[in-house]
Amino acid sequence: MIEEPFASGNSIIHRIDPRFRVAAAILYSFTVALCYQFQPLIVALAVALLSVIFSGVGLKTVFKRLIVVNGFILLFWIVLPLTYKGKILYSLGPVDIYLAGIVFAAKITLKSNAILLILISLIATMTFATLGHTLSRFKMPDKLVFLLMITYRYIFVIAQEYQKIIRSIKIRGFKPKTTLHTYKTFAYVVGMLLIKASERADRVYNAMRCRGFTGKYNSLSDFQINIQSFIFILIMTGFTIGIILLEIQYHG
Amino acid sequence: MHISEGILSGPVLFSGAALAAAGTAAGLKQLDYDRIAQTGILSAAFFVASLIHVPLGPTSVHLILNGVVGLLLGWGAFPAILVALLLQALFFQFGGLTTLGVNTVVMALPAVICYYLFSPFINKxxxxxxISAYACGFFCVFLSALLVGAALMFTEKNFFEISTMVVAAHLPVMIIEGFITMFCILFLKKVKPSMIVH
Known part of the structure; x- marks a missing residue:
C-alpha cells in the first residue's frame, strides 16, 4: 500500500548529489509559488516537465499523481469563475461568470503542476532515507532527523500489522457500511494498531540501548559531488533567476 | 487535510512555515531521547491509519485522527505530523515543499489545542x-478546517465562498472523527491506559 515508485533509477537526475537536488527544489518551488504572471508560470511548467523527462521516471505513474492533485484544483475551476468578483465575462441568466476567476484558476493550475513536477523529478527520485541524510547535512536538528528515519523505518512494518488486522476482521465477516458499528470497528483497529506500535517501540528502544545508543544518529552514506551536480545547480539557478526576471518584467 | 501547492500567497506560506518551525522546536524540546522511538513509531502508525477509508453513504472519507495524535503526543504532535506530511509528499505527492509549513500548522496546532482542552477530562x-473524547475528535477537525479557511482568506478575499465550502464539506468528517476518536480513546483507556499522556 505504500511505495516509492520514483526512488530507484539511474537517470542523470538520480546521479546528482541529493544535497544539490534538495536545495534546487526548495529554491525553485518557492520562486514559482510566488509568481503571479502567465509568462513565468508557463516557463516554470516547461522547465519542470523537462526535469521530469530527464529524471526518467515512469510517465504513466507521474500522470496518475497529477490527476489526483488536479482533482483538488478542479474545485477552484468550478467555484472561482462564479465567485471571484471582477469583470463579467458572460452572464448565464442570473449567474455571472467572472473573467478574473478563470484567470486565477488557470494560474493556480500552472503553478501547482510546476511545483509538483519538480517535487517528483528532484526529491521523489531519492529514497526517504537519503532525504533524511541530506537533511542532517543541512544541519537540521538531530532529533528531527532521527524521528524521520525511525518513522520511515517502521511505516512498512506497521502497514503489515494493519493488513493483518484487516484480514482478521474480514475473516470474521466484517463489511464496512455507514453505521456506528463500522466506525467502532475501525476505531478499535486504529487503537490496536497504536498499541502494537507502542509496544514495538518499547522493544526497539531497549534493543537500541543494548547496542549502545547515545542519541546520535550516525549516517554512513557518503555524498559525492561530481561535475554534473555543479552543472545541474548552475542550470537550475539560471532558470530560477530567469523566472524571477520574467515575473518582474511582466508585473503590473 | 491538505492545501495544494500553488494556491496560497507568499506571506501565508512564510508565516505558516515560521509557526510550524516554532511548534516543531517546542515539540522536539519536550521530546527526550527515550520518547523518540515511541513518537516515531506512533507517527508511523498514524500515517498508516490516515490511509484508512471509512464509508460515508455512497462515498468514503479517510481518517485524520489529529485529535488522537494530540491526546497521545501533546506538543510532540508538531514534529510527528511534520514527519508524516513529509512522507506523504514524497510517497504520494499530496502537498509539497512550499505548503509543508502551513499544512503542519493546519493539522498540528488543533491537536495541541485539543490536548490542552480535553486531556484533563479523559481520565475522569x-x-x-x-463526551470529551468525542469533542476532542470533532473540534480538532473543525479547527483544522477553520485554519484551512483562514489560510485561503488571508491569501485572497475572493476565496470567501471556497473557504466556507471547505469548512461545510468537513462537517460530516467532524462527526465521524468524533465517533472514531471517542471509541479509540475509550479502547486505549481500557486496554493500555498508560499510552494517554496526562
Whole structure:
C-alpha cells in the first residue's frame, strides 16, 4: 500500500548529489509559488516537465499523481469563475461568470503542476532515507532527523500489522457500511494498531540501548559531488533567476 | 487535510512555515531521547491509519485522527505530523515543499489545542471521558478546517465562498472523527491506559 515508485533509477537526475537536488527544489518551488504572471508560470511548467523527462521516471505513474492533485484544483475551476468578483465575462441568466476567476484558476493550475513536477523529478527520485541524510547535512536538528528515519523505518512494518488486522476482521465477516458499528470497528483497529506500535517501540528502544545508543544518529552514506551536480545547480539557478526576471518584467 | 501547492500567497506560506518551525522546536524540546522511538513509531502508525477509508453513504472519507495524535503526543504532535506530511509528499505527492509549513500548522496546532482542552477530562469518570473524547475528535477537525479557511482568506478575499465550502464539506468528517476518536480513546483507556499522556 505504500511505495516509492520514483526512488530507484539511474537517470542523470538520480546521479546528482541529493544535497544539490534538495536545495534546487526548495529554491525553485518557492520562486514559482510566488509568481503571479502567465509568462513565468508557463516557463516554470516547461522547465519542470523537462526535469521530469530527464529524471526518467515512469510517465504513466507521474500522470496518475497529477490527476489526483488536479482533482483538488478542479474545485477552484468550478467555484472561482462564479465567485471571484471582477469583470463579467458572460452572464448565464442570473449567474455571472467572472473573467478574473478563470484567470486565477488557470494560474493556480500552472503553478501547482510546476511545483509538483519538480517535487517528483528532484526529491521523489531519492529514497526517504537519503532525504533524511541530506537533511542532517543541512544541519537540521538531530532529533528531527532521527524521528524521520525511525518513522520511515517502521511505516512498512506497521502497514503489515494493519493488513493483518484487516484480514482478521474480514475473516470474521466484517463489511464496512455507514453505521456506528463500522466506525467502532475501525476505531478499535486504529487503537490496536497504536498499541502494537507502542509496544514495538518499547522493544526497539531497549534493543537500541543494548547496542549502545547515545542519541546520535550516525549516517554512513557518503555524498559525492561530481561535475554534473555543479552543472545541474548552475542550470537550475539560471532558470530560477530567469523566472524571477520574467515575473518582474511582466508585473503590473 | 491538505492545501495544494500553488494556491496560497507568499506571506501565508512564510508565516505558516515560521509557526510550524516554532511548534516543531517546542515539540522536539519536550521530546527526550527515550520518547523518540515511541513518537516515531506512533507517527508511523498514524500515517498508516490516515490511509484508512471509512464509508460515508455512497462515498468514503479517510481518517485524520489529529485529535488522537494530540491526546497521545501533546506538543510532540508538531514534529510527528511534520514527519508524516513529509512522507506523504514524497510517497504520494499530496502537498509539497512550499505548503509543508502551513499544512503542519493546519493539522498540528488543533491537536495541541485539543490536548490542552480535553486531556484533563479523559481520565475522569466514563460519561465525562466519552463526551470529551468525542469533542476532542470533532473540534480538532473543525479547527483544522477553520485554519484551512483562514489560510485561503488571508491569501485572497475572493476565496470567501471556497473557504466556507471547505469548512461545510468537513462537517460530516467532524462527526465521524468524533465517533472514531471517542471509541479509540475509550479502547486505549481500557486496554493500555498508560499510552494517554496526562
Amino acid at each position: 469518570n466514563q460519561t465525562i471521558a466519552i
